[in-house]
Amino acid sequence: MSSGNNKKKVRVITGNEACAEGAIAAGLRFFAGYPITPSSEIAEILSYELPKIGGKFIQMEDEISSMGAVIGASLAGAKSMTATSGPGFSLKQENIGYASMAEVPCVIVNVMRGGPSTGLPTLASQADVMQARWGTHGDHPIIALIPNSVRETFDYTVRAFNLSEKYRVPVILLLDEIIAHVNEKVVLPEENTIETWERVRPDSLTDDYLPYQYTESDVPPMISFGEGYRFHVTGLVHDETGFPTNKQSEINKFLNRLNRKIDRYADDIIQVDEDYEKDAQIGVFAYGSTSRSAKRAVIWAREKGVKVNFVRPGVLWPFPQKQARRLAESTSKILVPEMNLGQIAHEVEWAARGQSEIVKLNRIDGEPINPMEILDAIMEIA
Amino acid sequence: MSSGNNKKKVRVITGNEACAEGAIAAGLRFFAGYPITPSSEIAEILSYELPKIGGKFIQMEDEISSMGAVIGASLAGAKSMTATSGPGFSLKQENIGYASMAEVPCVIVNVMRGGPSTGLPTLASQADVMQARWGTHGDHPIIALIPNSVRETFDYTVRAFNLSEKYRVPVILLLDEIIAHVNEKVVLPEENTIETWERVRPDSLTDDYLPYQYTESDVPPMISFGEGYRFHVTGLVHDETGFPTNKQSEINKFLNRLNRKIDRYADDIIQVDEDYEKDAQIGVFAYGSTSRSAKRAVIWAREKGVKVNFVRPGVLWPFPQKQARRLAESTSKILVPEMNLGQIAHEVEWAARGQSEIVKLNRIDGEPINPMEILDAIMEIA
Amino acid sequence: MEKTKVLPTITIKEVWCKGCGICVEFCPHSVLGMEAGHAVVVNIDACTACGLCEIRCPDFAIMVEKNS
Amino acid sequence: MEKTKVLPTITIKEVWCKGCGICVEFCPHSVLGMEAGHAVVVNIDACTACGLCEIRCPDFAIMVEKNS
Amino acid sequence: MSFRYEIRLSGEGGQGLVLAGKILAEAAAIYDDLNATQSQSYGPEARGGASRSEVIISDDEIDYPKAINIDLLLAFTQEACTKYHEDLKDDGILLIDSDYVTNVPDGKFKVYKLPIIEAARSEIGKIIVANIVALGIIASLVSVISVDAVEKAILSRVPKGTENLNKKAFKLGLEMGKKLTV
Amino acid sequence: MSFRYEIRLSGEGGQGLVLAGKILAEAAAIYDDLNATQSQSYGPEARGGASRSEVIISDDEIDYPKAINIDLLLAFTQEACTKYHEDLKDDGILLIDSDYVTNVPDGKFKVYKLPIIEAARSEIGKIIVANIVALGIIASLVSVISVDAVEKAILSRVPKGTENLNKKAFKLGLEMGKKLTV
Amino acid sequence: MFDYEKYIRKNKFPLIWCPGCGDGIVLKAMLRAIDRIGLDKDEICMVSGIGCSSRLTGYVDFNTLHTTHGRALAFATGVKMAKPQMHVIVVTGDGDATAIGGNHYIHAARRNIDITVVLFNNNIYGMTGGQVSPTTPRNFKASTAPMGNPENSFNISGLAEAAGASFVARGTVYDAIRLDRLIEKAILKKGFSVVEVMTPCPTAFGRRNRLGDGPAMMKLLKEDAVTVSRAAKMDEKELENKIITGVLVDIERPEYTANYQKLIEQMKGIEQ
Amino acid sequence: MFDYEKYIRKNKFPLIWCPGCGDGIVLKAMLRAIDRIGLDKDEICMVSGIGCSSRLTGYVDFNTLHTTHGRALAFATGVKMAKPQMHVIVVTGDGDATAIGGNHYIHAARRNIDITVVLFNNNIYGMTGGQVSPTTPRNFKASTAPMGNPENSFNISGLAEAAGASFVARGTVYDAIRLDRLIEKAILKKGFSVVEVMTPCPTAFGRRNRLGDGPAMMKLLKEDAVTVSRAAKMDEKELENKIITGVLVDIERPEYTANYQKLIEQMKGIEQ
Numbered sequence A, B: 001m002s003s004g005n006n007k008k009k010v011r012v013i014t015g016n017e018a019c020a021e022g023a024i025a026a027g028l029r030f031f032a033g034y035p036i037t038p039s040s041e042i043a044e045i046l047s048y049e050l051p052k053i054g055g056k057f058i059q060m061e062d063e064i065s066s067m068g069a070v071i072g073a074s075l076a077g078a079k080s081m082t083a084t085s086g087p088g089f090s091l092k093q094e095n096i097g098y099a100s101m102a103e104v105p106c107v108i109v110n111v112m113r114g115g116p117s118t119g120l121p122t123l124a125s126q127a128d129v130m131q132a133r134w135g136t137h138g139d140h141p142i143i144a145l146i147p148n149s150v151r152e153t154f155d156y157t158v159r160a161f162n163l164s165e166k167y168r169v170p171v172i173l174l175l176d177e178i179i180a181h182v183n184e185k186v187v188l189p190e191e192n193t194i195e196t197w198e199r200v201r202p203d204s205l206t207d208d209y210l211p212y213q214y215t216e217s218d219v220p221p222m223i224s225f226g227e228g229y230r231f232h233v234t235g236l237v238h239d240e241t242g243f244p245t246n247k248q249s250e251i252n253k254f255l256n257r258l259n260r261k262i263d264r265y266a267d268d269i270i271q272v273d274e275d276y277e278k279d280a281q282i283g284v285f286a287y288g289s290t291s292r293s294a295k296r297a298v299i300w301a302r303e304k305g306v307k308v309n310f311v312r313p314g315v316l317w318p319f320p321q322k323q324a325r326r327l328a329e330s331t332s333k334i335l336v337p338e339m340n341l342g343q344i345a346h347e348v349e350w351a352a353r354g355q356s357e358i359v360k361l362n363r364i365d366g367e368p369i370n371p372m373e374i375l376d377a378i379m380e381i382a
Numbered sequence C, D: 001m002e003k004t005k006v007l008p009t010i011t012i013k014e015v016w017c018k019g020c021g022i023c024v025e026f027c028p029h030s031v032l033g034m035e036a037g038h039a040v041v042v043n044i045d046a047c048t049a050c051g052l053c054e055i056r057c058p059d060f061a062i063m064v065e066k067n068s
Numbered sequence E, F: 001m002s003f004r005y006e007i008r009l010s011g012e013g014g015q016g017l018v019l020a021g022k023i024l025a026e027a028a029a030i031y032d033d034l035n036a037t038q039s040q041s042y043g044p045e046a047r048g049g050a051s052r053s054e055v056i057i058s059d060d061e062i063d064y065p066k067a068i069n070i071d072l073l074l075a076f077t078q079e080a081c082t083k084y085h086e087d088l089k090d091d092g093i094l095l096i097d098s099d100y101v102t103n104v105p106d107g108k109f110k111v112y113k114l115p116i117i118e119a120a121r122s123e124i125g126k127i128i129v130a131n132i133v134a135l136g137i138i139a140s141l142v143s144v145i146s147v148d149a150v151e152k153a154i155l156s157r158v159p160k161g162t163e164n165l166n167k168k169a170f171k172l173g174l175e176m177g178k179k180l181t182v
Numbered sequence G, H: 001m002f003d004y005e006k007y008i009r010k011n012k013f014p015l016i017w018c019p020g021c022g023d024g025i026v027l028k029a030m031l032r033a034i035d036r037i038g039l040d041k042d043e044i045c046m047v048s049g050i051g052c053s054s055r056l057t058g059y060v061d062f063n064t065l066h067t068t069h070g071r072a073l074a075f076a077t078g079v080k081m082a083k084p085q086m087h088v089i090v091v092t093g094d095g096d097a098t099a100i101g102g103n104h105y106i107h108a109a110r111r112n113i114d115i116t117v118v119l120f121n122n123n124i125y126g127m128t129g130g131q132v133s134p135t136t137p138r139n140f141k142a143s144t145a146p147m148g149n150p151e152n153s154f155n156i157s158g159l160a161e162a163a164g165a166s167f168v169a170r171g172t173v174y175d176a177i178r179l180d181r182l183i184e185k186a187i188l189k190k191g192f193s194v195v196e197v198m199t200p201c202p203t204a205f206g207r208r209n210r211l212g213d214g215p216a217m218m219k220l221l222k223e224d225a226v227t228v229s230r231a232a233k234m235d236e237k238e239l240e241n242k243i244i245t246g247v248l249v250d251i252e253r254p255e256y257t258a259n260y261q262k263l264i265e266q267m268k269g270i271e272q
């Protein structure tokens, strides 16, 4: 059983362990989940670690109630998280939409496995990336992060909480079976060096606290149940008092702010590694565990004298369209390797506006895409 | 209570009535659902009409079980349907993925209302169109139809069943609160003039019936439980016998066929109205109830001497990219009015590959977009 | 010398009253009646201030005050 | 003249047997034993063909046939 | 040149305005062979019922089923009148129940005041037929649909056994309407 | 020029091969200051446990954590040996338990046959330490990680109280391994 | 005269409920119970699902959470775990709690988590216009059971008991005075407590089944109700279609948040 | 010697289950019961959810449907409605049926739809590696309850009874002979019937709780089992931690598909 202690030293841990420890480092105090391969270890670790620090763990009766409990706990002031995989992620969608609508900070970990349906429960995939954006009904704001190593999983988990609290939005952390289960060498940062953000509170708490106040930032200041301000939270469209409204002006005002909230801070949120070479004609756009194979392939290609620009987003939603566009403008062909049938390639193609030809390299049999495959694809289009 | 009889005559009925009657005309024999505004009338009508013809109606305990029951009934040989709205559509996603994976014909009606979450339960929206494509986890095939009138709702419902049976795929019928509840004048076709398709059966039934046989058509012949061929159905990745497999070769073979099945027949499935004018510089791309306002606006614009090309898809998924591309190549600006924040505009922009500038006209307050708004937008970019 | 009975005060909030008739129906002493879709007091003398109308009014529209 | 008892036939499917030991444990007459991770017959003479081993084998790996 | 005629019937749930709207639409569509749509607005989820019912009548296709430029507005309650009169045309008609709508919004439109509900009570003895009385008045005021068509539509919609009652209510409305226009 | 060394430990669930792999990774990563990853493959959902465990050791970043070009393959069972030997390098090492792997796949690789499990039983008296014995053999065969590091890693992983037992098993493995290489 | 104003959000009135709907009577009983116990408004979190009854949370001056259909107990579990000192009260309908929400209902009961459920049972889906509910009696009509309900109905109090609730009671809006006593007891109980309240829905249930308006339906409640003690003396046949009112279950079982607190204490020892 | 081969998909063997797993013993009992009744293989539809036990459907030569986790009864309801003449048997685990699937379990029981559920209760989530289940006894260890389960557990047979099942029985894999009789009775019952089977999971439950291997855990089942008749003579304390086996409920209630058939007959009259 992994424990949060002495992070100084070198350790060999899995992505699921790093996620659990990152969550605690970020201030996690409530976890509700329902077991599912390949995410279960996150719950297992937290069932032991949380009570040790006075936090709460509960295994709910299903994924729907897990998501519900997470929202309830967050509204009561506890940083909250749940973890699941494809089938459970589908079930959580309705309540994820509620969190988006009611602007409740929370983190949803989806350890991607082979789909659709029960699919390939023990094999890796990246095929839930579009669902992470569009899984629930209605236009809604969402943030999705996707690390590519055990070490990053720790940092991204912390960041998931920070973004969630800062923007009052559910944040989805996309892992895959490989990162979740691989043991890697890591040196985790010391507790005191980890920056954690708390939800923005109103500067002056007057009796007429407005839970959905329109402020310059578009992010309403937030306090918790039980702090003496008895406000109302609903999944219906509401005005700044938090109560339902059917007034067109109010509806527009609210829904526009709700979605604008993320759009306007896209540059803050988006994180992308861009590695450009002078007059490269080939671009590679890769994310998650696939981006590691891609990075190696790019190194090899360059060794072979092929100039390649490499772009690797750590955030998929909001989509890094500027960076994708820049890559398209700087190259004539972009290779997008991914463990699905081209979900993100489609977004890159959208962002490219025809400036560069998108070449897909897809794998859907549960095996990670290895560097050689990517190198071959690069050489083919070079 | 509407009844299916003497379709000859002129009637004034709602979209929900037309949907229920279309389903029965298409051969519906099992409906399982859970009430939700604005779809409930479909269930209410069928609770009365189905037993009259020996069919079965059941109100299940929730949307998840409704979708499960629909799949079970379809496997047992009954043409099956469910109807819901946003929140319920989100809950059905896991089992919709199962139907996709196990290739079980069925129709899911989603009467779109304002979202996200509980949102605006009695107001119209078009904001579930991306969810219809990406709501469930993993790469999966899906078809989505979207009529724009009560009369079309009848035909499209019939077609939804036909496509579902022909391609062994769940078909999503997207209505919105306006079409669902508006009373319109219709003359429905006579029973005997309605073409209905049945699932393809194996030409010779040998003892070794393969429920997921690889055939030239990519659509495995299908028989029902209880016909004497005791086959296995699972949501795990399976080989042509229907049993789970972890063999890479089998996985690839299956998942590629599963998704190819729809891609390769896209031209068969896609239905688009294209109304071009010589040297038009402006294009309008609209669907569902919005496309009616758009059509009127186009007429007015033309009366004002503005040349406009008008494209109106009746099928959203698979996305009519050729038609969108053609529109982009023939114009310099495309207006995409929709009752969401630009979900389909994004797809048009993708298909346009930078050939034409996409202009969004969005409305999310539950009010339909009226012809004047669209005309103004056209004149602005003209 | 004879005491005159002090009558209770019954307040009916017209704007909240939906005229459902529950208070009228269950008043043990027929103190209440209906008028233009709202409850009204028709026989205050009979009122015992038992409060049953108040407790059963779904809309917080009727209040009974004992006076003395 | 004395009858010689006809012994039952016990078939053990090695490929299906997982060596769980259930049959061995619950055989009332210690007819069965374990060898190299599989059940084996060690004392057929004691077998009464009661069939308990067969009925409790989770893996369809042991079959008992009464002969006569 | 094709026409589009917009009617909005407004009041409280339970006053039968949705049915009245549906009847007008059927009158135009089925018996006068025009195009017609009818729609209504709801409260939260389904309950509460409709507070307004709109009918569009045209000899052309009806692309937009909601009223935007109203030719005739019926208001059974003050609240409805205040809330829904904005979209009424300058040359439109405002038909109000004089007992329930006391302060009349000002505008260029024609205003007709009649004690519709009271008439239903006193003359027919059933206020639930006030909606049918209103249909009579509207039929006599509106030229785009024929009186005959409205009557047919009413009779095909109302419950068996109530035909005469409703016929009476309709006739009453016609009379009341005629008086206005002379 | 950087190196990448791939080890695959294969056999049945319950033979402690996942732990063994993790120990090798920790030996390299923590005590020899190299990079290392360990991963395994699962059966349906989580149950059935790992049938193979892979360790990649390198002095460079490890981008791809799965074995593709194996330097050393340990096979405790025939099935595992047959199923997993393909990716073994020509100049690689195949280490098999001679009691359980009888038909040896042919290839250019070196083959070492040892009764590992039996040795654990007879010499240590506990077959559960067969995985540790194997680690001893591997430590003596493989130059990229130090014997010392593997021993440290073992001791930090095994349950308190079993240190000596495991030390003995490890030593035994070292001996068996040395014999091979001389 | 009880001062309800102390607890309501007056500016949200009048209530959205139909004339004669019983929900407002239950609301008032809840407020009287809370007042009698003397709970601090800030310490109360009232959680509801979706339905007419679930709209209640919008009218009371507590920490209020209007969730998704059927999930009130899931959200409430999160609130209670994060702030165990809070009094968490769930307001839910028969459909919300026992149709789509049935699983959360039995699991909350199993855990015996210290939450009080006030379950508004009007035997129908009111909000969506009168579809059949798990508590619609057999052969009664609903918009999705036009010829009469072909399904058997739940005894939702019995279900709570079997699942592990430590307090279960049933009341009616006719007997509004006893109702607030039952709710008071339920709130005071440490553990999962349920008060099932029979309340009329004239609009979506009464009309279609010819049961009359609000007052008429309340008369029916008066006639059908029998107290637990009286019921004990009646036989199966006599009890048919009767509503047994009063405290049905009141037992001691380990409560979940308390168990969890113990776990935390126990683990304080373990090194971080 | 019973000929199982007639009913199994031999080419799928050996079974995926662990050595000592009880699931195979239940499978055999089911086949014996089906054989004794003499059901036609084509008329049987066996439906399962997700879990080790739910893998059973892959091994039997019937119409088999391996659904999503917890939803077997929902799918089965569709099959049964579409083809009422079919014998629909649901194979499910304690987690599948009573955790995520709990709502479908109680509603199928409420409808009393003619489906037989064989519920494999091993007190744990086997497939996913030993997480706590609604039937894991208090204080027993699981991978998500490392210090012992802080939750109360379900009596899942009692739950089925309260929800409306017309037949409920409990058996163990130790008493495999009586087990097939119980399953036989359940299948023959017209209505919703449940057989809860206590079966050992040495891998995910036994090991962590030091209960030993398959045989050892079967011994425990032998010791803890008491028949209904014997239990009747024992008091609360004596019955603690005992497993009451035999037929627990066997009553007559209206069955759903029959009710629905009546409805269809009744409506034949109405003009189309």
Ligand SMILES: Cc1ncc(C[n+]2csc(CCOP(=O)(O)OP(=O)(O)O)c2C)c(N)n1
Pocket: B034, B035, B036, B037, B063, B087, B088, B091, B118, E045, G050, G051, G052, G053, G054, G068, G069, G092, G093, G094, G095, G096, G097, G120, G122, G124, G125, G126, G127, G128, G133
């Ligand atoms: C997921 C989902 N499904 C369905 C609905 C539609 N819906 C809203 S309320 C309701 C039922 C309400 O019935 P009940 O819980 O008994 O409350 P009541 O209105 O009778 O008080 C339904 C089905 C919804 N909002 N969300």
Ligand SMILES: Cc1ncc(C[n+]2csc(CCOP(=O)(O)OP(=O)(O)O)c2C)c(N)n1
Pocket: A034, A035, A036, A037, A063, A087, A088, A091, A118, F045, H050, H051, H052, H053, H054, H068, H069, H092, H093, H094, H095, H096, H097, H120, H122, H124, H125, H126, H127, H128, H133
């Ligand atoms: C929606 C969903 N959630 C979670 C899972 C993961 N999962 C598979 S089986 C299982 C539990 C199995 O337990 P049980 O039903 O008791 O069956 P057993 O393996 O013990 O026989 C879980 C949680 C899943 N497959 N789908």
Ligand code: SF4
Pocket: C012, C016, C017, C018, C019, C020, C021, C022, C023, C024, C038, C039, C056, C057, C058, C059, C060, C061, C062
């Ligand atoms: S009970 Fe209340 S709402 Fe009903 S009539 Fe009396 S005062 Fe009005």
Ligand code: SF4
Pocket: C010, C026, C027, C028, C029, C030, C031, C032, C046, C047, C048, C049, C050, C051, C052, C053, C054, C064
């Ligand atoms: S207080 Fe009693 S007597 Fe007086 S009006 Fe109310 S119910 Fe009647």
Ligand code: SF4
Pocket: D012, D016, D017, D018, D019, D020, D021, D022, D023, D024, D038, D039, D056, D057, D058, D059, D060, D061, D062
């Ligand atoms: S019970 Fe069956 S599997 Fe177990 S040892 Fe005996 S024969 Fe083998």
Ligand code: SF4
Pocket: D010, D026, D027, D028, D029, D030, D031, D032, D046, D047, D048, D049, D050, D051, D052, D053, D054, D064
């Ligand atoms: S048949 Fe009975 S006696 Fe013979 S081996 Fe099996 S269990 Fe033992």
Ligand code: SF4
Pocket: E047, G016, G017, G018, G020, G021, G022, G023, G052, G053, G122, G126, G127, G200, G201, G202, G203, G204, G205
């Ligand atoms: S519909 Fe029924 S439950 Fe809803 S408010 Fe009206 S009366 Fe009450």
Ligand code: SF4
Pocket: F047, H016, H017, H018, H020, H021, H022, H023, H052, H053, H122, H126, H127, H200, H201, H202, H203, H204, H205
């Ligand atoms: S994990 Fe448990 S339930 Fe699953 S097969 Fe193994 S022993 Fe059986």
Ligand SMILES: [Mg+2]
Pocket: G051, G093, G094, G095, G120, G121, G122, G123, G124, G125, G126, G133
């Ligand atoms: Mg209700």
Ligand SMILES: [Mg+2]
Pocket: H051, H093, H094, H095, H120, H121, H122, H123, H124, H125, H126, H133
């Ligand atoms: Mg289990």
